[in-house]
Amino acid sequence: MxxxxxxxxxxxxxxxxxxxxxxxxxxxxxxxxxxxxxxxxxxxxxxxxxxxxxxxxxxxxxxxxxxxxxxPPLAPGERGAAAASERKTAFEGYVRSGAEDGLRRIEAKALSVGSAPDGGYLVPVEIEREIGKRLAALSPIRAIADVRQVSGSTYRKPFMTAGPAVGWVGETAARAQTGSPTLAALDFPTMELYAMPAATPGLLDDAAVDIEAWIAGEVEAAFALQEGAAFVAGDGENKPRGFLDYDTVADAAWSWDKLGYLATGVTGGFAAANPSDRLIDLVYALKAGYRQNAHFVMNRKTQGAIRKFKDEDGAYLWAPPSTPGAAATLVNFPVAEAEDMPDIAAGSFSVAFGDFRRGYLVVDRTGVRVLRDPYSAKPYVLFYTTKRVGGGVQDFEAIKLMKFAAA
CATH class of the missing domain: 1.10.287 (Helix Hairpins)
Structure with a gap:
């Protein structure tokens, strides 16, 4: 037995x-x-x-x-575990040798749409989950933003532009009829992101190679690089819309659908005297409810310039991470280092501060696809890997910018 x-x-x-x-x-x-x-x-x-x-x-x-x-399965997850194992085995056979019969049968039973060989096959959920974990570690904005998974091509988020009238009233006084709330919606379409790692036949024939880890490792850097640029400055055309792509306005005149900014008072730099004062002003431009989970976002060159700032007692405002894996802090708020933020220049928005979990939304459509291509780059085998991602600002009060300009 x-x-x-x-x-x-x-x-x-x-x-x-x-x-x-x-x-x-x-x-x-x-x-x-x-x-x-x-x-x-x-x-x-x-x-x-x-x-x-x-x-x-x-x-x-x-x-x-x-x-x-x-x-029906009596034990929780009995049938799900068996199906996951079947998909995993079939997917490994497809990646290693190009055998498609197992995946075709599984996706036909699941009534999958668009699973023809020319569109590739869905990876097992374990690989998709591993790719998501690695992206969260590598993509600075994804790590601090709100991330939602959707099954459709567009995520629509309703919000209230005008709420019902409310007020205080005496215990026995007459109540005036309240007005109806006015709702609008923000749409976050998902766009296709791709990577194309290559493998040698010898690597695929090696049974000791963990195919799941190999695919996740090969695509993580490519996906993270493209996502990082799009979440910061993407124009929304075939990619997510970055928070720097939205209209900006001086914070004193802020209105919904725009991001407010504070100017440094000097074109292309900080003031010579007390340069850190504007950083403190930027912190307190954000409402208290958003400051609790706020982050500074800047690239390493900007961080290098700000690292020299001291307070009036001579203490540095920037502090190194207190524990392994933690972030550096600036005036006690964590710093997310995003290389796609612009360098300090005339009129640049090189520093952002806010609660990005409430302010910026990343939308992932479930399902990562892989198309095996053994023909285009012989003797290598290419794996055209795609996922659909969207993003944009969901709360315009939650993010403030620093503009390196006189006003």
Missing amino acids: TERTGAPEQKGADEIAGAFDDFMRAFESFKETNDARLAEIEEKLAADVVTEEKLARIDRTLDELSLKARR
Whole structure:
């Protein structure tokens, strides 16, 4: 007897295989017994009672096995684990050798749309989850923004432009009828992002190579690089819209659908005297409710310039990370280092400050696809990997900018 151990996914697959083997053995026994019964009828014009009873027992066993195969899973995740294991095995076969039959059958059963070979196949959920984790670690804006997963091509978020009238009233005083709220919506379409890692036939033939980790590792840098640029300054054309692409206005005249800014007072730099004062002003331009989870966002050159600033007591405003994996802080707020933020220049918006989890939304459409291409770059095998991502500002009060200008 084969010992069935290992991960839940493998265990589920082993149990299904074992049940199928049991069914096939019972069916073979059924055929042999029934053939014997028919031979007895031909020879004696009647079947032996023992043979009839044996056939009846086998018939009941087949019925029980059939019912067991059709029953809903009794243990939580039993069927899901088996399906995940089946997809994982089929996907590995596709990546290593180009065998498509397993994935075609799985996606046909799932009624997947657009899963033809020319569009690639969905990766197992474990790979998709691993890619998401790696992107969160590498993409600075994704790491601090609000991230939502959607199944459609566009995420629509309603918001209230004018709420119902409210007010204080005495216990027995008449209540005036309140007005109805006025709603509008922000749309966040998802755009296609792709990477194309290459592998040698030798790497794919090596059974010791973890295919899931290899694909996730190969696409992480490419995806993170493109996302980082789009989330900061993307124009919304076939890519997410970055927060620096929105209209800006002096914070004193701020209005919804624009980002407010404070000027440094000097074109292309900070004031010579007390340059850190404008950073403090930027912090307190943000309402208290947004400051609790706020981050500074800037690139390393801007951070290098600000790192020299001291307060009136001679203490540096910038502080290194207090623990491994933590972020540096500026006036006690964490700093997210985003290389796609512009360098300090005349009129540049080189520093942002805000609660990006409330202010900026990243939308991921579920499903990462891989198309295997062994022809375009022989002898290498290319893996055209795509995911759909969108993004944009969802709360214009939550982010403030520093403009390096006189006004």
